[in-house]
Amino acid sequence: MSSEASSSPVRLQREGAVAVLELNRPQALNVVDLPTARAFLAACRELSADASVRAVLLCGAGRSFGVGGDLRAMAAGDAATVAGELIDALHESVQRLAALDAPVVAALQGVVAGGSWSLALAADLAVASDDAVFTLAYAQIGASCDVNASWALPRMVGLRRALQIALLGERLDAAQALQLGLVNRVVPAAQLREQALALAQQLAQGPTLAYGRLKRLMRESLEHSLGGQLERERQAFLQGTRTQDFAQGVAAFLDKRPPGFEGC
Numbered sequence: 001m002s003s004e005a006s007s008s009p010v011r012l013q014r015e016g017a018v019a020v021l022e023l024n025r026p027q028a029l030n031v032v033d034l035p036t037a038r039a040f041l042a043a044c045r046e047l048s049a050d051a052s053v054r055a056v057l058l059c060g061a062g063r064s065f066g067v068g069g070d071l072r073a074m075a076a077g078d079a080a081t082v083a084g085e086l087i088d089a090l091h092e093s094v095q096r097l098a099a100l101d102a103p104v105v106a107a108l109q110g111v112v113a114g115g116s117w118s119l120a121l122a123a124d125l126a127v128a129s130d131d132a133v134f135t136l137a138y139a140q141i142g143a144s145c146d147v148n149a150s151w152a153l154p155r156m157v158g159l160r161r162a163l164q165i166a167l168l169g170e171r172l173d174a175a176q177a178l179q180l181g182l183v184n185r186v187v188p189a190a191q192l193r194e195q196a197l198a199l200a201q202q203l204a205q206g207p208t209l210a211y212g213r214l215k216r217l218m219r220e221s222l223e224h225s226l227g228g229q230l231e232r233e234r235q236a237f238l239q240g241t242r243t244q245d246f247a248q249g250v251a252a253f254l255d256k257r258p259p260g261f262e263g264c
Contacts, residue, residue: 009035048099
């Protein structure tokens with residue numbers, strides 16, 4: 001896996017088994033322009049091809065995780081063309097992150113708005129700094145949402161509350177986001193990266209293939225009947241019994257010791 005130069009709009013680096021995927025336009029509050037979207041997709045494709053990654057930390061450099069897509073570029077050119085290219089790159093990125101066996105942890109600080117929040121909603125777990133502020137902001141520019149927001153929000157908070165957040169353009173602080181289940185933890189701003197990375201490193205020591213099956217079962221559960229989902233659970237569990245991690249986990253349980261998972 002490559003280590004990107006500091007001038008790149010997206011950096012992909014390693015902390016052991018954790019891949020750190022960082023939006024790197026702090027001077028622009030990590031606005032997602034076309035070069036950024038393309039670089040982000042390239043990084044997600046690289047992650048998809050690297051089986052040694054056992055957890056991903058999704059983060060943004062500077063004082064804001066991100067304030068959404070590049071509206072200036074849309075206003076300066078053909079908005080549909082610019083938006084279409086941005087959306088295509090980010091939608092493939094979201095699908096690739098969701099398909100990873102490795103859990104994705106988002107570290108969110110400052111303003112988290114528009115498409116940047118939509119992107120963060122694609123993570124499996126989220127840690128927010130106590131100064132974080134969340135807003136979809138699409139309706140304020142006369143747009144509907146993209147980048148997974150309409151899929152993720154109703155699943156997290158229910159349809160009525162999701163519509164309230166989207167239609168009224170509500171601004172939520174970190175405590176409200178935690179209460180609604182939009183983030184898993186709120187930590188002091190100075191400790192955000194450290195604590196989010198620690199969570200990712202904890203997950204990186206776990207049973208990676210089992211995590212992947214769990215992710216897919218949870219994410220796809222609303223698409224199936226009870227009977228269909230029970231069969232999917234059965235098949236996934238049986239697949240898991242053939243892994244080294246399952247053998248290790250069972251042996252560790254019977255021996256009353258911590259397991260040593262290897263992600264295989």
